[in-house]
Amino acid sequence: MAIDPVRLSKFLSFVLRHQPDAIGLVLDPQGWASMSELIEKGNASGVQFDREDLLRVAAASDKKRFSISSDGLCIRAAQGHSLSVELGLLPREPPPVLFHGTATRFVGLILSDGLKPGARQHVHLSLDETTARQVGRRHGKPYIFQVNALAMHSKGFQFYRADNGVWLTDHVPPEFLAPSSIMTDSATTSRQPKLST
Template sequence: MLDKEKYTKLSKFMSKMLRHSPEEFGLSLDPVDGSCPTSELLGALHKQTKWSDIGVGDIEEVVERCEKQRFEIKGERIRARYGHSHDKVGYPAAAPPTVLYHGTNVQAAPSILKQGLRSMQRHYVHLSEGLHFAALAGKRRGELVILAVEAEKASHAGVVFYYAGNEVWLADRVPAQFCYVYEHAKEVGTNESIPH
């Protein structure tokens, strides 16, 4: 089992390889789902002196332990589920749950409530089925605000949602009329209050 420091560093390095600059490491990702053979990722890791002793089990451990569920292994292939900055990876369009959540901060929330959720520097807006993942995503941006998105209503109005797996949903944008403040940071995790 990887110690905490090594696990964190390997997870970040795998993110760089699979989400941001695969070509820098000689990886060619499938244009449809963004995957590559796990053996190719392992080979690319082995070319880095620091990671020459990593095995497939270590990669699998990172996939399993990642709280944000960034990675997925299917058969002999691995991919980053979301967050790509190199190419826009395709996902299957799907009917979303009634409500999805988005973590942001108190500075950005007023703008989102006026202009809607936009992908900004990313390829998609990231949403989640539960508060935990939204809180994880939003905490690193400042004082946390959780926004609720009326996804089912938005879908009926023509917004296309894509399922990235493990409770993560994506959209190109979500108009402001479908977004509202659900919880502030101090309230998240203390109860499942009725949305205001």
Template sequence: MNYVRLSKEISYALRHAPWEYELELDSEGFVPTSQLLEAINENGKHGRVITVSDIEYIIANSDKTRFEIKGDKVRALYGHTIPMHISKEPIVPPAILYHGTTHKAAQIILKDGLKPMKRQYVHLSVDTDTAVQVGKRRDSDPVILKIDAAKAHSDGVKFYKGNDKVVLADYIPPEYISM
């Protein structure tokens, strides 16, 4: 079983194109697990029938917690690009958060703030290692921006639960960002 390929397909189905799988996400991004499995198994491209155990295996063994199963439903925790807004649980963030980015983007971010761009939320890292890993997707020597999340939160910026390494926000104004 190629769990990386399966994880990518589940991500695509739940984050980017649920309509291609005839899935309807609820306001929190959940779909019945049985519907997701039926849609994934329909094409037979994974060599055998995919089960809830396979999704649980991906969740337990992933370097990033991308999915969550609650009862008989499953969802992607973050990274949605679908038009529908996914509601997230508000949290009090850690005092400092980080964002890994390119040198060119860093200058724009310091001026205009952090925007979600094509995603629904800004993704922030709870530690520099995660920020470096994220930043290296676009730059071999990424800039790590420091976010004064405690001050931003006390000033009314809302933060949301992503997973154990990712905190989400709607927008981070530039006054809370430094290099």
């Protein structure tokens, strides 16, 4: 019986992003896991899957959550790690504007402190408002911020682009944030910041 791909994707996200030791898996410093070891330890933990299942889930993930090594022997999460890994991404110049989706209940804190990575290694930013809105919906009523990424970059902030196209940075100060143009609930905050240039 084939494993549910959603269940396998959630399992892979858990062990490759957060707790590989939950199944006795060891990631290398760049976050890579041997597929054969992952299969063996995953099956021993009660989650039954094989190499074809791994490749199918990696290929079918709408957000390209997983990367396969060039030799086809290893897999890793593209981003979103709460454990320390060095993805080997080089700093890049970002697009002028990126987007961040959150829930309306976090808006006040973000306007005060900016965007912080929380339990993850980086702040995650999207190329488009639609993707950011989908991310925001996972946390509650969505609120979308525009991030003046190019202005940040010009002031020395570093940006990285993950294998799946998600943009990463360490922190976004409040002065580089503004509400997105597709916001539908302007009453969520009385403060309407303008993008710093």
